[in-house]
Amino acid sequence: MIPPARIALIAFALALVGMALAQDGRVSLIEPGPVSFTVTPEALAAAGDCTNCSAIEPDPGTAVALQVIRQNPNRLYTIDVLHDGWGPNATLPLEARYTVTSANGATVFLTTPWLPLHTAPTLVFTQAAVQSENRVRVDVAYRLTLRGDEPAGTFVTRVVHRVRESGAAAAHEVRVSLPSYLTVRVVGHTGGAAATIVAFDYADAPGAYLRAVTSGTPLTPTGGELVRVEVATNHPSGYAVTVSVAPLLTSADGPSLRERLWLDDAPAHGRRFMSSGPTDGFVTLATGADYGLRVEGDEAAGDYLFAVTYEAVRNP
Secondary structure, eight states: OOOHHHHHHHHHHHHHHHHHHHOOEEEEEEEEOOEEEEOOHHHHHHHHHSTTSSOBOOOTTOOEEEEEEEOOTTSOOEEEEEEOOOOTTOOOOEEEEEEEEETTSOSEEEEOOOEEOOSSOEEEEEGGGGTTOSEEEEEEEEEEOOOSOOOSEEEEEEEEEEETTTOOEEEEEEEEEEOOOEEEEETTOOBSEEEEEEEEOOTTOHHHHHHHHHHOOOBOOOEESOSEEEEEEOOTTOEEEEEEEEEEEOOTTSOOOGGGEEETTEESTTOEEEOSSOOSSOEEEEEGGGEEEOOOSOOOSSOEEEEEEEEEEEOO
């Protein structure tokens, strides 16, 4: 009869063997990062202008590489990835692409497409893709595909690569710094202020002019540079845009028409557009069809040309 103490020792040894056999794989960091992104205001504004047109790369010198070891020749492992989230007020579109090679990097077994990373696990690859290899290197490339409406601030998350079957894991930090930006533009021009020309030439259309005088209907522009004026910001308090009008061609014998240039249903000069928070990408403030010149019959003959400037500031 086997003594009870010996039975317990045998059971413990068998349990250790079983645990060892159950191990599917191990993952560790060879190059641990961390990964950081420092985004410029221009890049963030461009992302809002054309979502998914370009990707933002990490700052130089922030490489991440993993080593994956197969521990049991009778069991296949699965590598997946997830992150801890960016906080309550941000959802940043982080993506990763994986290149799996032999341990010395000489043989490439697979390169994944760009994979969106989430707080739920995303499959990266399985042992079946490198079945004859007991040890592989995995180089990780990251990028951000911003929408342009992300809030300003510094955001940090922890990216976790793990063996799905055993829970063995390796983690590193990803840090993203997003600036506060405010952009106002005419068509495709980006800058701190936007100016355009609005022209009215009715010298050869006296009938249209007289009808505008008698009906009170504003004259529509006959020329100019304006297609549309747009504004975008991620500032938490939003923006204020002020419109100013400067007549460029006005007869000395007639009245100043600055106050008679209207934008929609109000005088253009001094008009203010405001928001109380970030925009969802670029929003349109005005188009050429929104302008009109209210005439009263005392205007001197000739062309009337106006420079209209839009100046934007962040709300306090």
